[in-house]
Amino acid sequence: MQTLKKLQLFLENIDSYRDKALFVFINPYWPRKITPNHITYIRVLIGIILIIILFFFRIDGKSTILSLFIIGLVTDLIDGPIARGIGKVTEFGAMLDSASDRLLIMPIAIYSLLQYQKWLLFVLILTEILNGIFSLYYSSKEAYLKSNIFGKIKMVIISAGFLGILFVWPNPLPLFFIYLLWISIPFSILSILSKSTELKRPRTIK
Incomplete structure (x- = not known):
């Protein structure tokens, strides 16, 4: 566990520099009336829209889905750095961020993997459930x-x-991207293990 903690601290330091660099570019143009949670709500809304258009209306237009997904990823990229940069970090915001990530990813996962990569989809969903x-x-x-x-x-x-x-849908799924998804699973497990070490630590926020 000590090795895991050292690795975590090292990577968190790198991530902190990334946050600061992003905020330097965003800060001069950011309207203070828009809170980080507002950005995260956009991701929640996109996740709901994806569920509706993919599974209720059966709309599978590549450009629409890809555009929504990219916008969702952009909100995920900037909401955390902005929250930390302007001192608006909250427990609710951190919980909302995590839930909105899952809401964005799961419709795409089911949509793209259900037919050809059922085991991968099962493992991804299982690790997300365990994490939650x-x-x-x-x-x-x-x-x-x-x-x-x-x-x-x-x-x-x-x-x-x-x-x-x-990007390549509805063509056959490239193995490279399938392997990427498999590679993400050990990081999910490491995330769970890391959480297990935090139980006796003081209450903290994002």
Whole structure:
């Protein structure tokens, strides 16, 4: 666990520099009336729209789905750095961010993997469920867990994988992007293990 913690701290330091660099570019143009949670709500809305158009209206226009997904990824890229940069970090915001990520990814995962990659889809959903259960459990113990770097890396890898798949859809799924999705799974497991070490630590936020 000590090795895991050292790796986590190292990666979090790198991520912190990324946050600061992004905020330097965003800060001069950011309207202060728009909170980071407003950005995250956009991702929630996009996830709901994807569910509706993919599974209720059966609309599978590539450009529409890809555009919505990219907008969702952009909101995921900027809401955290803005929250930390302007001092608007909240527990609710961190929980909303995590839930909105899943809401964005899961419709795309089911849409693109159900027919040809059922086992991969099953494992992805299972790890997300386990991750969510761990977060809820530790939250119930008043040991709120901040977003950890392994979860962020997992999200980046998954996003890249599905972005690539959507670009070539409905052509056969490229193995490279399938492998990317498989690679994301160990990071999900590391995220869960990292959370398990936080139970006895002081209550923290994102």
